Amino acid sequence: MADETGLFVYGLVPADVEATPDAAGVGDPPGEVTVIRHGDIAALVSAVPLDAPLGRSADLRAYQDLLDGTAAVAPVLPVRFGTVVTGTDAVLDLLRPHHDRFAAALAEFEGRVQYVVHGRFDERALLRGILDENPAAARLAEQVRGRAEAATREPRIRLGELISQAVELRREAENRTLLDASAEFVVSTQLRPPSHEMDAAHVALLVDTDREAALVDALEEYAQDRRGLLRLRLLGPLAPYDFVAAHQLAG
Incomplete structure (x- = not known):
């Protein structure tokens, strides 16, 4: 055998x-x-x-x-x-x-290929922005700063919850911003689940090959606008992995 x-x-x-x-x-x-x-x-x-x-x-x-x-x-x-x-x-x-x-x-x-855009927040910049915009989180951060973890368990848990919620909201907003920036150049899109707690955006894009250059230019402009807040990675051209599920191929 x-x-x-x-x-x-x-x-x-x-x-x-x-x-x-x-x-x-x-x-x-x-x-x-x-x-x-x-x-x-x-x-x-x-x-x-x-x-x-x-x-x-x-x-x-x-x-x-x-x-x-x-x-x-x-x-x-x-x-x-x-x-x-x-x-x-x-x-x-x-x-x-x-x-x-x-x-x-x-x-x-x-005549179509896939690109994948993966953005990850700069953790320090993200947390600074969250604390600047959320007074409750800022107060909790001040309470736990420099104090022993055992003595600040409850505020640390609450602070973690507030930060997690804020990251999720920012991730949803970032995905929408990315989709808006690429909308006129792509045929179809698929959101991918985050692979890390600091993921900002994770999207698969299906594009006609004659629009590839225009899409890449738009994504470079998007990355430039988000500099300092997130790091962007572009993968492609790829086979259309994220867009074949509807055809129920073997596996």
């Missing part, structure tokens, strides 16, 4: 897409990426041992690199990371019954 292999499925593409000779898949050593076609659609796959663990950071990078590189030249529907099937027939079983729906989804993503 140890030498039995399956197929790791990366994503779905139009049937005319070819795997480049240098395309590397998951695994150690990396598997050769091939294409399995049915009608107007196809799946990007590579062979993997069925008993191989596929959770290394190198595997995730290989998965993302393949999909993001594909998205630069053709529409692609990412399949959830870690999807392994038993062989070609199992891949065709995925493609056949949903052919028309997947083909329509690929047409929807033609």
Whole structure:
């Protein structure tokens, strides 16, 4: 059983897409990426041992690199990371019954890519602003300053609650500001949950490739306006990971 292999499925593409000779898949050593076609659609796959663990950071990078590189030249529907099937027939079983729906989804993503904007508050600047605007929080901060934690437990808890509420409100406002700044350049948006308590904004943006430069310019202006309050990170162009859920791909 140890030498039995399956197929790791990366994503779905139009049937005319070819795997480049240098395309590397998951695994150690990396598997050769091939294409399995049915009608107007196809799946990007590579062979993997069925008993191989596929959770290394190198595997995730290989998965993302393949999909993001594909998205630069053709529409692609990412399949959830870690999807392994038993062989070609199992891949065709995925493609056949949903052919028309997947083909329509690929047409929807033609000429479009995803960007992710991740902003994180500068903690000192944020807390200073909260205390300046919230007299109750400022009073509590003064009560606990320089005093032992055991003697100030209740005010510390209340101060933490007020700060947490204020951060949440500012995060909601920052996401709205970001969405407003990018609205005229994007096709669709998806809010991502915060990954850190100081996250200011976390948004996936779907953009037509002919509007990429304009979007990047708008985001650079947004970042400039928020300098000193938050640090902004822009990732992309990427495959449309956040926008394929409605198509119910395997995983």
